[in-house]
Structures are given as C-alpha cells and as structure tokens.
Amino acid sequence: MSRRLVGTIAPVLAVMVVLALPLVTTDRYLFKVLTFVGLNLIVVAGLALLFGYAGQISLGHAAFFGIGAYTVGYLTADGAVPWLIATLAATVLAALVGFTLALPMLRLKGHYLGMATLGFSEIMTVLFVEARGITGGNDGLRGIPYPVLGPFKIATPGGVYLLVWITAIIVLVLAGNLVRTRPGRALRALHGAELGAQACGIDTGRLRVQVFALSAGLAGLAGALYASSVGYVSPTTFSLEFSVLLVAMIVLGGTGSIAGPVAACVGLTLLPYVDALIPGLPREAVSFLQDWEADIAGIVMILVLLFAPGGVAGLIRSMTRAGDSR
Amino acid sequence: MPDQLLSVQGLDVGYGRVPVVRAASLDVACGEIVTIIGANGSGKSTLLKAVAGLLRPSAGHVMLDGEDVTGLAPERLVRKGLAFVPEGRMLFGPMSVSENLALGAHTRRAAAEVATDLARVHALFPVLADRAGQPAATLSGGEQQMLAIARALMSRPRILLLDEPSLGLAPKVIADIFGVLDALRAEGLGIVLVEQDANLALRHAQHGHVMRSGRVVMSGTAAELAGNDDVRLIYLGVWHGDE
Incomplete structure (x- = not known):
C-alpha cells in the first residue's frame, strides 16, 4: 500500500519541483543544463518502451535525434515555416524513417538488430556531413530561431527549459500509461516469449514496427526541440557515442521500467556538469569526473550488468519487496 | 463432412527447403479429441x-x-477461433498470472465476455485464481501448463491445439489436466493433441493418427489404434503376453 502511495506522490512532487524552479532561480546555466536533461528524457521515454519493454535494441537513436534537429533547423532557418509545424514535421519525419527502417529489420533480433541500427546511424552521420545543401556540412546550421507558440516567443533559457520539461513530462506520463494498457501489455509480452505472444493473437511484426517508429518519432521530437533551444546544429552531436549513452541510461535504469531510466537519464546527463551543480566540489574531483566521464559510465554499466541486471528499478523493487516483508 | 470443424488436407511442411511433413491429413469435429502420436x-x-x-x-x-x-x-487464426498451446508453454514469465490470462484475451474487446471466461478458467483451474498476482515464472510446472491452457482458452477458441501438454509433469498433475481436457471436449471444443505418451493420448482421444518420418502412417479411432498390434508394440510398449 505504502509503495503505491510513493509511486503516486513521487512523480507529482517531481513535476511540482520542475515547474516551480523558474520561480526560485534565474540561473541561465542551470536552465541550459536541465534543458539537456529534459531533451534526453524524451528520447529515453521512447527507448524505454522499445528496449526496456519490447526488448528491441537500437544503437541508432542519435540519428533520429539528428533527423529531428536538422529538419527543424532547415525548415525554420529563414522563418519560412512556423516553429510548431516544423517541430511536428520533424517528429513525423523521424517516425517515418524509423518505420521504413523497421520494416526490413523485422526479422532481426539481438546483436543483429544492434548492428543494423548501428549501420543506419553511421550512414546518417555521413549524410549529415555530406548533404551540405540541407545540413550545412561540417559547419552545421546556425541561427535557428527560438520556439514561437502563437504570439509568444520563447526566447529565455527559463522559457525553453519549461517548454522542454512540460513536453518531457507529457511524453513520460503517456509512456507510463501506455505500458499499462492493452497494447502496452502486448509490448511486454513481446519480450522473451515471442511464440507465446503469437499464440495469443498478437501481431508481433506489426507491433515491433510500431514501437520502433514511435521511439524514433520521440527521438526526432527531442532533436527538434534541441535545435530551436540551442540555436545551431552540427553533425558531431548525433554520434554513435550519444546513441550508446542513451542505451546506457536504459540499462542503468533497468528494463521494464520508466522511472528507473528516468533516474539514470538525469544522473548520466548531469555527470559532466557536476562542478556547476555542486559548488563546493574540489577541483581535482571535478576534473577527474569530467576526464573519465565515459569510462565511469562504462564501468558502472558493466557493474550493473554483473551485479544488478535489473538496474536502478530492479534494486528499488527488491528493496521495497524486502521492506514489505512479504 | 459438414460437421468437421478443422480439416487438414495433404499438408506438406518443412523448414526452408527441408521437407519434414508430407501429405498429412486429419479431421476434427466439435467435441472431439484427435491425437497425433x-x-x-x-x-x-x-x-x-x-x-x-x-x-x-x-x-x-x-x-x-x-x-x-x-x-x-497465427494472430488471424486466433481471431477465427483456433488457439495454440505451444510446447514449453511459452508463458510471459515476469508477468503475473492474471496478466498472462489478459494477454490470452488480447484479440477480444468485450470486457464482460472476457470476465465471464476468466471466471470459467478459474473454475477449471482454481489454482490460477489463488496465484493471480504471482509472476508466471514462479509457478510449478503443472501450474504453468494449466496457465498455458487457460491462456489459450481466454481467446474463446472453437479448436484447441496442444503440443506435448504432459511433458515433464507428475502423474497426478497430468490426470488433473487431462480431466479438464475431457470436460472441455464434452462442452463441444475440438482438440488436437500432440503427445509422446501414446497410452495417455489414446485413453482420452476419440480418433488418432500415427506419424512416422513425416507421414501419417496409420489413422483410426482411438480404440482401433490401441488395439493395433504395431501401435501396441512400438508406441504403447506392450509386449506379447503383457496386459
């Protein structure tokens, strides 16, 4: 009973803190850092469904993020297309590319699916550099305008922060609800017992394409918001490293959970910015954390896989179960 | 044969180019267990x-x-009333018993009918009601087999295909499960039962088919097959003089 109470109150509290933050601080740097957290959360929501629930790995989600970012950059650069329409277009385009990619990958699983998405990611990285007419090549696109919603121009870091986080919260709530509904149950059934899922009358192929397209669309949405938040896009942002970091968030957070990956996403995204967030930290510790960021993430991931395969969510689950003393 | 529910006619099946089954035929009527041994x-x-x-x-x-x-x-066939209980059960291990049953009713929208069927499978397998909140993976082998059958029944099938339901189970549990199969048959369900334990299968079936090297080599009523010398010798393990 208490567990359910915590499960209801904790997210509400978190949302209140997120929304109240602009009232207590005007720290521009803090807003920028937290905006990155919010953007990653949107991608992680989709990946948690795809990888955490349906068991389909993707090492190419940075590319969908990039598709979203470049689409918005290209469409809104000279104010040609309104921000909202460009953002929707970016989301739909990323989802469509995801759908098209998922169709031939239907038969692939595990490592092979990982390799195929990796290949896609590499192709897109080259495309982002070489399609200069659209992407601006190595220089990327600059001067992407701030989001404009009707008469309101969202041109402050605090405003962008709120826009991104409200979007992230909506996406997370929808994802959390989805896994409890009929299609969400089918999604979880896909993981591990595909034959059983087929025997239950679940069209597993269609479901896999749908969830891949959905997660690609969410990555595209995050990329679109990124482009108009930051104001420029360059190809290095959408590298394999980012894709791997996203997968690491799901692994650390725990599969079959939304809350776990959310916690891991917040932690891993903030790691490079510890110096600004915890002011008292000694200089050596900060430089160590920043220099070894990728290594720390890697070692933590190995430790999690070895000793706590359920991730953060699994640890919390076993702790509360022990606490319930059932 | 208008009352045939399922009719398989001259089926060739293989994996890739390797043929495994050649020209297999069988018929199943309502309220009949047909076994393949x-x-x-x-x-x-x-x-x-x-x-x-x-x-x-x-x-x-x-x-x-x-x-x-x-x-x-398969998902289209489930909607047409054909349910399959795979060998090894293929349950959703981390999910609860009730979620497994809800997935069995995945193709159905009418909540009231699903609730009726849930009550029905709980009546057939009371242990599943006791274990409703438990992850399927934590059930015993027999309970898992019951859940697999119950999950298939949740799609309200007219015909049920069972692959080796007795595999690895204790005699008492097998008796319980086959008792339920008999009851389902009596209600009008058509059942195709693939079994290694020919003795068991022929005791509960009305018709049977014997397969050897991918072909149906013998067909008949369960009584005929049980009385056939070849079947008795090879599949039932009855030697001269035994009885």
Whole structure:
C-alpha cells in the first residue's frame, strides 16, 4: 500500500519541483543544463518502451535525434515555416524513417538488430556531413530561431527549459500509461516469449514496427526541440557515442521500467556538469569526473550488468519487496 | 463432412527447403479429441505448428469451419477461433498470472465476455485464481501448463491445439489436466493433441493418427489404434503376453 502511495506522490512532487524552479532561480546555466536533461528524457521515454519493454535494441537513436534537429533547423532557418509545424514535421519525419527502417529489420533480433541500427546511424552521420545543401556540412546550421507558440516567443533559457520539461513530462506520463494498457501489455509480452505472444493473437511484426517508429518519432521530437533551444546544429552531436549513452541510461535504469531510466537519464546527463551543480566540489574531483566521464559510465554499466541486471528499478523493487516483508 | 470443424488436407511442411511433413491429413469435429502420436522427430509438432500458422505449408490446405485458412498468420487464426498451446508453454514469465490470462484475451474487446471466461478458467483451474498476482515464472510446472491452457482458452477458441501438454509433469498433475481436457471436449471444443505418451493420448482421444518420418502412417479411432498390434508394440510398449 505504502509503495503505491510513493509511486503516486513521487512523480507529482517531481513535476511540482520542475515547474516551480523558474520561480526560485534565474540561473541561465542551470536552465541550459536541465534543458539537456529534459531533451534526453524524451528520447529515453521512447527507448524505454522499445528496449526496456519490447526488448528491441537500437544503437541508432542519435540519428533520429539528428533527423529531428536538422529538419527543424532547415525548415525554420529563414522563418519560412512556423516553429510548431516544423517541430511536428520533424517528429513525423523521424517516425517515418524509423518505420521504413523497421520494416526490413523485422526479422532481426539481438546483436543483429544492434548492428543494423548501428549501420543506419553511421550512414546518417555521413549524410549529415555530406548533404551540405540541407545540413550545412561540417559547419552545421546556425541561427535557428527560438520556439514561437502563437504570439509568444520563447526566447529565455527559463522559457525553453519549461517548454522542454512540460513536453518531457507529457511524453513520460503517456509512456507510463501506455505500458499499462492493452497494447502496452502486448509490448511486454513481446519480450522473451515471442511464440507465446503469437499464440495469443498478437501481431508481433506489426507491433515491433510500431514501437520502433514511435521511439524514433520521440527521438526526432527531442532533436527538434534541441535545435530551436540551442540555436545551431552540427553533425558531431548525433554520434554513435550519444546513441550508446542513451542505451546506457536504459540499462542503468533497468528494463521494464520508466522511472528507473528516468533516474539514470538525469544522473548520466548531469555527470559532466557536476562542478556547476555542486559548488563546493574540489577541483581535482571535478576534473577527474569530467576526464573519465565515459569510462565511469562504462564501468558502472558493466557493474550493473554483473551485479544488478535489473538496474536502478530492479534494486528499488527488491528493496521495497524486502521492506514489505512479504 | 459438414460437421468437421478443422480439416487438414495433404499438408506438406518443412523448414526452408527441408521437407519434414508430407501429405498429412486429419479431421476434427466439435467435441472431439484427435491425437497425433509418434516418436521424437516424426513431424508431429511441425504439423501442429503449420496448422497454427507458425510455419507456412508448401502444399495442401487447412480448412477451419469450411473456410480455407492455409498460411494465415497465427494472430488471424486466433481471431477465427483456433488457439495454440505451444510446447514449453511459452508463458510471459515476469508477468503475473492474471496478466498472462489478459494477454490470452488480447484479440477480444468485450470486457464482460472476457470476465465471464476468466471466471470459467478459474473454475477449471482454481489454482490460477489463488496465484493471480504471482509472476508466471514462479509457478510449478503443472501450474504453468494449466496457465498455458487457460491462456489459450481466454481467446474463446472453437479448436484447441496442444503440443506435448504432459511433458515433464507428475502423474497426478497430468490426470488433473487431462480431466479438464475431457470436460472441455464434452462442452463441444475440438482438440488436437500432440503427445509422446501414446497410452495417455489414446485413453482420452476419440480418433488418432500415427506419424512416422513425416507421414501419417496409420489413422483410426482411438480404440482401433490401441488395439493395433504395431501401435501396441512400438508406441504403447506392450509386449506379447503383457496386459
């Protein structure tokens, strides 16, 4: 009973803190850092469904993020297309590319699916550099305008922060609800017992394409918001490293959970910015954390896989179960 | 034969180019258990998988209630009233018993009917009601087999395909499960039962088919097969003088 109470109150509290933050601080740097957290959360929501629930790995989600970012950059650069329409277009385009990619990958699983998405990611990285007419090549696109919603121009870091986080919260709530509904149950059934899922009358192929397209669309949405938040896009942002970091968030957070990956996403995204967030930290510790960021993430991931395969969510689950003393 | 619920006619099935089943035919009427017996690797499970839509036959027809359903995907067949209990049960281990049953009713929208059927499978297998909130993986082997059958029943099938339901289970549990199968048959369900334990299968079936090397080599009523010397010798393990 208490567990359910915590499960209801904790997210509400978190949302209140997120929304109240602009009232207590005007720290521009803090807003920028937290905006990155919010953007990653949107991608992680989709990946948690795809990888955490349906068991389909993707090492190419940075590319969908990039598709979203470049689409918005290209469409809104000279104010040609309104921000909202460009953002929707970016989301739909990323989802469509995801759908098209998922169709031939239907038969692939595990490592092979990982390799195929990796290949896609590499192709897109080259495309982002070489399609200069659209992407601006190595220089990327600059001067992407701030989001404009009707008469309101969202041109402050605090405003962008709120826009991104409200979007992230909506996406997370929808994802959390989805896994409890009929299609969400089918999604979880896909993981591990595909034959059983087929025997239950679940069209597993269609479901896999749908969830891949959905997660690609969410990555595209995050990329679109990124482009108009930051104001420029360059190809290095959408590298394999980012894709791997996203997968690491799901692994650390725990599969079959939304809350776990959310916690891991917040932690891993903030790691490079510890110096600004915890002011008292000694200089050596900060430089160590920043220099070894990728290594720390890697070692933590190995430790999690070895000793706590359920991730953060699994640890919390076993702790509360022990606490319930059932 | 208008009262045939399921009619399999001259089915060829293989994996890739390797043929496994050749020209297999069988009929199942309402309220009848038809068993397929035979040694390991004789093609029983392959035939069943093809009927369930998991493998595409290279020749022949599967007729369900007079409609040609050959090569339809499993999810379409479930909607048409054909349910499959795979070998090894293929349950959703981390999910609860009630979630497994809810997934069995995945193709159905009418909540009231689903609730009725849930009450029905709970009446057939009371242990599943006791274990409703427990992850399926934590059930005993017998309970898991019951859950697999119950999950299939949640799609309200007219015909039920069972692949080796007795495998690895204690005699007492097998008796319980086959008691339920008899009851379902009496209610009008058609059942195709693939079994290694020919003795058990022929005691509960009305008709039987013997498979050897991918072919149906013998067909008849369960009593005929049980009385046949070859069947008695090879599949029932009855030697001269035994009885």
